[in-house]
Amino acid sequence: MTYIDTDKRIAAFFDDKKVIKYIEANKRYDDNPVITAIMGDFSDKLPLEENTFDILFSFYAGFISQSCKKYLRKGGILICNNSHGDASIAYTDLDYKFIAVIKRNNDRFTISDKNLEEYFIKKDKSPIDIKKVLAKMTGENFTKKAYAYIFTFSPMIRLEESSSL
Template identity: 45%
Template sequence: MKKVDVQELYRESYVDNNFERADLFESLQTRFNIKRALYPGSFAHVTPSFFIPEVTYVDTDPRAKKFFEQKDAVADLISKKKTYDKDTVLHFIASDYSGPLNLKEKSFDLLISQYAGFVSQECKKYLKVDGILLANNSHGDAGMAFIDDDYELIAAIDVKSGKYHITDRELGSYFFPKKQIPVTKEYLRELGKGIGYTKTANSYLFRRIS
């Protein structure tokens, strides 16, 4: 595989389509004082490192591996946009996140689950109790976290005029299935995607409570 252009891949994947979500990660860091984050299924989305001093990225995509291997170029990309004075600490694990990651359990403040399957389940052990899970429901992970007794829904995230907004209002109105079906972990795993709910948000925030 030919060498990956770090700036080009990042721009094409996240900037050109307005999918950086920079204001979301800035809000999360500000609100919850996030210092360490784990991002399974990250691909080349290093935007969290603009705001969070230490992030561990995990992905099996060969392009992601090539991207992160170019450490100087990635560091340069982050240094131009980072908002903290500390040195950036960045780790990349070229692995399937459902397997062992050689990470300390209960050591991360934030677990990021975006379009990557059931991160909330496979990587829960790495999230601190009282740590935050950011999950969307593209592959059903937000729905999975909602029925998991180890998590508590604390906020919903909507997009208005291109900006991400976090709200804790009317949380009891989310996660009511449109169809009268029993929603279990087994059902969601078998389905492999999010089901329809009567009210939805772009993403959700959960706190690990046990």
């Protein structure tokens, strides 16, 4: 797991032996946990290998779907909410395919891939205003909402890339 945040307390949290001990005691796999905490801005160049991560989470963080997609491997998963507009941006990005929602009922979460066409529809049926989402860092208001949205990463070959092939 790699955790990136500008909060100066991040290093102390992940260096705390009690935190590591708790993670090790509660893991459900044989390998030792590997945790990297980077104090920094995810939109800057990070000391991470590109195309290697299986999953990205973006909750109340901004546009991780754009800044960090270079680290996500093909077929990887993005899970994000729409608080700062990341789900709106990912939905309009051809590199992502919308595959499911996470619904929340009190403290119970479920994942559904049913009726996905009912999401990302504005009341006035107009398209998502990307410029507005980017400027305000607020997701569009849709008629049907989920707790979070799940996308798979399938990068498109860009014209400039295909001309050099």
